[in-house]
Amino acid sequence: MLKNNILKNFYSTHSEQYILASLILYNNSWNDIYYFLSIDNFFFKNHQIIFSIILEFLNLNIDFDIYSIYNRIKIYSNFNFLNYLNYILQKTPNPYNIVYYAHIIHNMYLLRKILLFSNNIVNNILKSEKLNISEMLFNIELNIFDIIKDHLKEKSDSYLLSNIFNKYFLDKNFLKNFCISTGFKDLDNIIKKISGGDLLIVAGRPSMGKTSFSLNIAKNVSDKYSLPVIIFSMEMSSNQILLKFLSCILNEDQDFINKTLNSEILNNFNKNYLKLIYSLKIFIDETVNLNIIQIYTKCKFLIKEHGSLGLIIVDYLQLMNSTNPSQNRVLEISEISRSLKCLAKELNVPIIAISQLNRNLESRTNKRPLISDLRESGSIEQDADIVLFIYRDEIYDSKNLLNKNIVEIIVSKHRNGPLGTTNLYFFDDKSKFSDF
Template sequence: MLKKKFLKNFYSVYSEQYILASLILYNNSWNDIYYFLNIDNFFFKNHKIIFSIILEFLNLNVSFDIYSIFNRIKIYSNFNFLNYLNYIVQKTPNPYNIIYYAHIIHNMFLLRKILIFSNNIINNILKSDKLNINEILFNIELDIFDILRNYLKEKNDSYLLSSIFNKYFLNTNFSKNFYISTGFKNLDNILKKINGGDLIIIAGRPSMGKTSLSLNIAKNVSNEYNLPVIIFSMEMSSNQILIKILSCILNENQDFINKTLNSELLNNFDKKYLKIIYSLKIFIDETTNLNVIQIYTKCKFLIKEHGPLGLIVIDYLQLMYSTNPGQNRVLEISEISRSLKCLAKELNVPIIAISQLNRNLESRNNKRPVISDLRESGSIEQDADIVLFIYRDEIYDSENLLNKNIAELIVGKHRNGPTGTANLYFFDNKSKFSDF
């Protein structure tokens, strides 16, 4: 543990006194700093005690002053709190700079956390007999994520209705910056457009085309909006994803591409297809056993290098790992889906997460999925903005030619609009969806 002398440049006695005195003199000044300041931000024990009592009064919506605080606080120790409270109040005549000093306290707290966790990394490496690099990196990611989460609290995410109105109607680039189309008219007629920050669940039984649909949307988004798209493929290799995307673009069977994928085929490509392939900003990450923190870190690096993302695809949700392993799997899935929704909002990027369905539906006469069929669903249906099921009747009735190549996209949940069913053509051997 770092000794206090190493932290001497990373706390401010005056700033902490200023905040406490301002809150005592003007209780309502709490409204300016409530969204990021908490007890842990204070360095000195007595300041934490005073602040905890102030929070008690604030939570009860009760006015307070020096004496009401002292009456609650005198049970803690023999320290002369009354004299000290009088002292800090007298040296702080007004609260007009309370936001400035609150930021100082909060930033000092974050710097102390960085120092402490950096010191812990060094100590753990030096003391460990067997170095597990994966475990070390995972713990570093957890600590960084925690610090970033605390830092992001400083942003005031409340906006006046009129400013949102102006942003919505007067910004000519609003649609491009905040919405994406799936690229399929029949589906867009129901969904209209997908918002940045939306969590979209694409679910279905095996072989229904879940991965293909997500890749089709990813291709459309990258091609239409010229934005980077990242696909986290925990089941398929990057080569398999490549074949599916090529098959869709070239309108050729995957078997044909697999057999002829060589430099000669490349030379025979139509230039318009080559232009599409090289223009797509699609990144594929085939890391297995990912958790939300790792996805967050990878996305932040990608944003830093290539700018804002257009879409994140996760294939698939049940292959992800919780940051709190060991608990009930349903609770783990609930934590993952909730974290993915938070990640989508934080990055202002829509996330498509592919999900498996319970096999129980196979015993029903009508095998079209419903929300309750989500496998290990936990709170997926609550966290998701859109739940989209893929159903192909030809999987169950292959002799009926009327069902051939028809995919029903069932919108089972739509937080911001209607539900319904969009019919598309699906050519399985080409991994390609298209409008009627």
């Protein structure tokens, strides 16, 4: 067990008293620290009680002083709060230092969480006769993610308009990495490329080419921008994804590659093809039933290793696990889609999430998808910045040769621009899309 005296180095009595006194004397100073300081950040129970009463007044937008706090708090008769409040107010704090002391309190709180969490890991290992390593690692990831979320509260989400203007127009590196092209000219003309932080949903019925379309974008991003791309493939194996990439790059039928390609034949291919294959920074993760915490951890590791990340692809959204399992799958999918959007914003990386459609459209005469066709949609359409539907008329009317190899990309939602439809050529046997 963790000894109590170890924690004595991980709290600051002075800082906690300073914050409480500042808030009592200068109510408006709360505006400087509201975005990260919370009740559990305080170490002492008495300080938590005082701070909770202060929050009540702040939330009701009522001015308060030492006496209004005491009148609300005097039900706690086991402690002389009035004398204590008078004592801390004698410190006459300077409100301009409130952020500094609030950071001390918050950082001490995070260190206590890390210390207690680490101690629990050690105790569980020592006490358990039979360890479930996978379960233990998942719990570690969960706790680390929780601590990271608390730490990220410190970052202000508010930026002065002039600072945003300067960054947008004057920072060349910012402009250079601000958008990525899909690789398809007409589609880019509609959606104006994809920005960091965007959640893009690619949806369609089976056999429409959703995965191949996303892989074509991945190849373009890695090749054109020399940026790493990670593909979370929960349905296909890494070998199947490899075959799709080889087929697209080498412009050969997948069956031919799968049955006849060996190292000797491969050496006879155009060296430029081989150079491209070896230059692509594309990572394939075939772990099944991933949750958002695992995806976050893997992406952060790649960013740490390679300095950046150009694109994240999730294939597909409905195969992900929720971190809060429930009997209502729609609510779980809603939580997953919100988490993917938050992850895209946090990492400033676009995410393409492939999604299934329900069978309702099969009963319609016009089988082109609508937003309402998103399977277990929940809040997918609300969280997404862009929703693209892939539709192949030849699947339903194979006798009409005019439809052969033609795919409609239907932009059904575009948060920052127009809607529309564009056509692409799709060679299914080669997993290859090209401009119409």
